[in-house]
Structure formats: C-alpha cells, structure tokens
Amino acid sequence: MKYALVTGCDHGVGLSLAAQLSDRGYLVAACRLDDQETQIESLAAQRQNIRVFDVDISLDESVAALCRAVEAAFPALDLVINNAGILGRMESGPDEALDYALMQRVINVNAVGTLRVTTGLLPLLRKGTDKTVVNISSEAGSIADCERVGWFGYCMSKAANNMQGALIHNTLRREGGRVFQVHPGHVATFMRGHLDTTARITPEVSASGILRTVLDTPHEVGERPLYLDYTGKELPW
Numbered sequence: 001m002k003y004a005l006v007t008g009c010d011h012g013v014g015l016s017l018a019a020q021l022s023d024r025g026y027l028v029a030a031c032r033l034d035d036q037e038t039q040i041e042s043l044a045a046q047r048q049n050i051r052v053f054d055v056d057i058s059l060d061e062s063v064a065a066l067c068r069a070v071e072a073a074f075p076a077l078d079l080v081i082n083n084a085g086i087l088g089r090m091e092s093g094p095d096e097a098l099d100y101a102l103m104q105r106v107i108n109v110n111a112v113g114t115l116r117v118t119t120g121l122l123p124l125l126r127k128g129t130d131k132t133v134v135n136i137s138s139e140a141g142s143i144a145d146c147e148r149v150g151w152f153g154y155c156m157s158k159a160a161n162n163m164q165g166a167l168i169h170n171t172l173r174r175e176g177g178r179v180f181q182v183h184p185g186h187v188a189t190f191m192r193g194h195l196d197t198t199a200r201i202t203p204e205v206s207a208s209g210i211l212r213t214v215l216d217t218p219h220e221v222g223e224r225p226l227y228l229d230y231t232g233k234e235l236p237w
C-alpha cells in the first residue's frame with residue numbers, strides 16, 4: 001500500500017489529483033480548506049481509499065492539527081502534493097496601487113504554507129518508501145522566464161515556493177527522497193474567482209499529466225529538484 005496526501009482538494013487540480021491517486025491504489029489524505037465544499041466528501045463516500053481532512057495552510061495551528069490527525073490515521077506518507085494556492089491580484093503593472101496585505105497573504109499561503117505542510121509531515125514522509133514531495137508551483141515562479149509586469153504576489157510567491165522546494169530537496173535527497181516543482185499548465189479552474197474559460201486544459205488532464213510525470217517517468221535524483229510542467233517539459237528557474 002502506498003500513502004499520499006494532497007492539499008487544496010476542494011475542487012480544481014487537487015480534487016482530480018486525489019481521484020486519480022485513489023484510482024492508482026494509494027490511500028489518499030485529501031485536504032480541504034472549506035467544509036462547505038462537498039465534492040471531495042462525495043468522492044470519498046464512493047471510495048474506500050480517500051480520507052478527508054480540513055486544513056488552512058496559512059495558519060500554524062491548523063497545519064499542526066492536520067499533521068496530528070494524519071499521523072493518527074496513516075502509518076507513513078510516500079507522496080505529499082502541495083497543491084493548495086491562491087492567485088491574489090493580477091495587477092497590470094507597478095503603477096497600479098498595490099495591495100501589500102493581500103500580497104503577504106498570497107506569499108503566506110503559496111510559499112510559507114507549502115513549507116509549513118512539508119515540514120509538519122516530514123516525520124511521516126521519512127517513514128515512507130518514496131519520500132517524494134511535489135509542489136504545484138507555476139511557470140509564473142520562473143525568474144529566468146519572467147515576462148509579466150504585474151501579478152507581484154503570485155509570481156513572488158511561486159518563486160519563493162521554488163526556493164523552499166530546493167531547500168527541502170537538499171534534505172530529502174540525502175535520505176532517499178526528492179522534491180519536484182511542477183507547473184500544472186493553464187487549467188480551467190475557479191482560481192480567478194470564476195471558471196477560467198481561456199484555459200487550455202481541464203483539471204483531469206492536468207492531474208493525469210502531473211502523475212505521469214512524477215510517478216511513471218523515470219528521473220534521476222539530481223542535486224536540484226526537477227522544475228517541470230505537467231507534460232514533463234523542463235522549465236528554467
């Protein structure tokens with residue numbers, strides 16, 4: 001039996017990742033922010049191998065409570081997918097009034113929140129066979145490929161997400177584990193507050209590409225995490 005945990009399973013990419021990991025036979029800890037979001041509960045009711053947990057990754061105590069609950073229910077974790085994230089404001093550029101409080105919230109969720117979850121779950125990951133962390137980052141976190149003039153909070157948060165992933169990789173790779181930083185593609189989800197109809201792919205296509213890339217494709221464990229998109233294409237840092 002393999003064990004996985006996914007954050008942000010309320011809907012979107014996280015919900016599809018939980019469903020597809022369950023299809024692959026994992027026992028899945030599916031983490032949700034909003035207990036009014038019932039899609040993951042409905043899925044868990046139809047499957048034997050999904051357990052639903054509530055967590056707000058922006059809060060120390062909420063993540064600590066999650067880790068205690070998962071430790072009570074799971075003997076180990078082979079795979080942690082840090083998928084939860086928020087967009088914040090898509091400013092048109094630096095001349096627009098910037099919302100620094102919102103920017104700090106985006107960084108707290110996308111970068112610090114991701115790190116909170118991983119460090120809290122390290123004891124369970126260390127008991128797992130694979131010890132793999134997948135951080136759902138974004139192409140927006142690439143400094144080498146930066147063409148935008150706004151989206152400060154989101155881009156900075158995903159660049160910081162990439163850095164915390166590189167730091168965690170340096171611990172895990174010495175213990176037989178690894179980290180992947182993954183851009184899920186431009187996905188039709190509600191991350192912009194409405195269904196993004198300009199997106200190219202569905203959450204199902206994104207999730208199956210992510211799992212194929214990190215679970216089915218052999219990759220050497222290098223000194224840096226791999227920064228890949230959902231098709232397996234490498235991105236510049």
Ligand SMILES: NC(=O)c1ccc[n+]([C@@H]2O[C@H](COP(=O)([O-])OP(=O)(O)OC[C@H]3O[C@@H](n4cnc5c(N)ncnc54)[C@H](OP(=O)(O)O)[C@@H]3O)[C@@H](O)[C@H]2O)c1
Nearest residue numbers: 008010012013033034056057083084085138186187189191
């Ligand atoms: N969609 C894209 O085109 C795209 C592109 C690049 C990267 N990404 C990344 O892909 C990941 C998944 O996004 P998505 O497109 O599937 O959007 P989404 O449907 O909005 O999913 C994000 C998930 O994170 C949860 N979440 C937000 N704040 C949280 C918090 N403080 N604690 C715990 N969970 C929290 C959301 O819960 P609620 O919705 O209930 O608040 C939701 O379940 C994100 O990391 C995003 O940055 C998406």
